[in-house]
Amino acid sequence: MMKESREEEEAEVLPQDLSAAEVLPQGTDKTTDFIDSALKGLNPRWRNWVVRGIFTWLMIFLFAFVVYCGPLALVLLVFVIQIKCFHEIITIGYIVYKSYDLPWFRTLSWYFLFTSNFFFFGESVIEYFAVLLHRNNFLRFFVTYHRFISFSMYVAGFVAFVCSLVKKHYLKQFTLFGWTHVTLLIIVTQSHLIVQNVFEGLIWLMVPVSMIICNDIMAYMFGFFFGKTPLIKLSPKKTWEGFIGGAFSTVIFGIMLSYLLLQWDYFVCPITFDTSSNRLSMECERHPVFKVAEYSLPETLDGLFTLLKIPYRKFHIYPFVLHSISMSLFASVIGPFGGFFASGFKRAFKIKDFGDIIPGHGGIMDRFDCQYLMATFIHVYYTSFIRLHNPQKILQNILMLKPEDQLHVFNLLQQSLVDNNFINITSSTL
Template sequence: MAEIRQRNVTSAEQPREAPPDAAGKREEEEEEPALPPDLSGDKLAQASDKTTEALDSALKDLTPRWRNWVIRGIFTWLMIFAFAFIIYLGPLALVLLIMGIQIKCFHEIINIGYVVYKSYELPWFRTLSWYFLFASNYFFYGESLIEYFGVLLSRTEFLSAFVTYHRFISFSLYVAGFVGFVFSLVKKHYLKQFTLFGWTHVTLLIVVTQSHLIIQNVFEGLVWLLVPVSMIICNDIMAYMFGFFFGKTPLIKLSPKKTWEGFIGGALSTIIFGIILSYGLVQFDFFVCPIHYDDVKGALSMECERNPVFRVTEYNLPETIQGLFALARIPWSSIKIYPFILHSIALSMFASVIGPFGGFFASGFKRAFKIKDFGDTIPGHGGIMDRFDCQFLMATFVHVYHFSFIRIPNPQKLLQHVLMLKPHEQLQVFNLLRDRLAERGILNATQLL
């Protein structure tokens, strides 16, 4: 119990009312304790600490509030430019980026559990946690690769076995970890070990499952990643800006620095930004076409016949609006627009209204363990998880939204599954399809054209 007693908040760290600053705003209602050294002890965090110290020294003439604003702004733009460069490299580079972010987020969350229970010397906790991460990634990423590139993988004799028995191998890997956990149980630490076992699995649910959905969004077309991610970034930046300059009314106790002014300003900015960005991206097939393996070209392809949501469509305006236009002598009775822009409004509303609750959830989690940030990887921002807490929630919404309202049968994916069959099975599918089309008169009608 010594470790837990050491982590209790001292009387100096208890919530207290801060005097108003020069701008009439209150400082944060609860003074955040310093980040425990154990949570930022890796080489990346140490490098970040040195960078922060150098910037603090260079900006020493500024007040702490403005110094943090400048540092945060510099690294925000650095991250934006780095992200743009990775987009330029293509979808595979984005997939590798997502995997890297996922691993770092998992490391930050698991490290918190390790620090909390470090004094108990629980056997195999970190080893088993990373093993379960590997097993989960093998299952989820394998499912995605088989779904989109099964034909390519099946052509290699070595990989074809992994394609055929993927789920059995995945289950075997998990069972091995499960058995290893049971063997690691120590009588005096049962409760703590099962707590950490649950901790690991909840982390896998939050991090691995969500990153899997993000990659699914990438394969459906880069626009389904870029627009939602950019909306969250825009909302975060503009909410910070509006809150910094105009914020006076606290929004939620979990994040005392969040204000209603920042929340509303960020929401309006996100909707406008989403419409402009969506219009720009839908002009290019590179962003809207799903990624698939072209069996004829023998290579990955991003060419397609556009989904109707990415084609200009004419909509009749409501009669009330037509009447108002008629009074103003404006001859508009319809409007031509990309349907995706209308969908982007729905996405931006979720990003600005519900998305921040991912951040509030993370704030509650950090307060529960008396830490300021998940890590010190990014100066002015905290850890990787501090930047992506809202992105994971948004990724799930985009996946569900796309599946429910946008997705249409993809002939390329159906063909992938057929081509993975044995030759006699492919012929059987062909004959069955031909007979069904003939029965319905579709085949004859097509021949007559």
């Protein structure tokens, strides 16, 4: 089915002659000689199954190993993936628009990647570790002027771009400038949200990432065995049966995985810098969503339960498990649109895959198209529904002020608390 639709498209008339697929390395099933010889006997279709399966498990184990190595290793992994995704998309632009002779194009793209990472990553690190950074004079300079330094770096790139413009390439240069910036918008901003999710606690990375993987696999399985009704023209392989089966499995899987991870503080505690021990800490008083809570049945269901003579009226559950259902639903209903978008993009530019780095899968971007959208959802969900105004963090902001300003805040706050009768002052504190 995939094959036919591909050939049909080839006949399409496009404004430009796109032959990117001939130049761009495309996904293959080629692996190491060892595996290749072991699989020689299989027919190509099953060969793809096996290769794809092996590398799926390999990636899952690699991910588990990085999680085991700790949050900083994870942040590093996010960076490596981000750089590779950027490389894949920029290479496509480079080939599609035949930009081999554009002056400075590659250098500028990488420079903009560096600049925007410097900015976003700096903002995250400053937000989470300001107190730590403030101890060192050299770093304090970077914290204070971080935005100015980032902006100056960006402006230098912008001026270099304007200076690199040459008459006969104007159109290509502006197209690729736009291409680079849309890529940065998609990859860098969203990677930075992933990093922030990691800082808030490993569970905010583990659960969503696993949900997308589970949904991908289960939708594929259900589609393979039961698929009949096509879902969307963009991805002819996708079926309604796969979509629904995937969603159902992801909800169940999400609940189970959440229960499992909730057993360790390691996964639920945000990463903070402990000033007393002078090191990163992953211990905490658990956030209420990670503590078992009692829920009562809604009144409407209550009547039904009485009728059926079911004695239970209350149940105990981790609130996070209930949240995991919203997340699973997003992962399986909206998540696939990230994939459809990527499919449409690949078709628009007549390529089959973003690259060929993972045998059986294609490029890194082929596997991460939905992950980025999911990470943004998790970030927004977390900041909207989960994050509490953290007294400790507000205190940190105050402690960065000059002593006289700290006192000023203290006095204002005391006044306000007294005015509202939250405290009584029996004697002066100063």
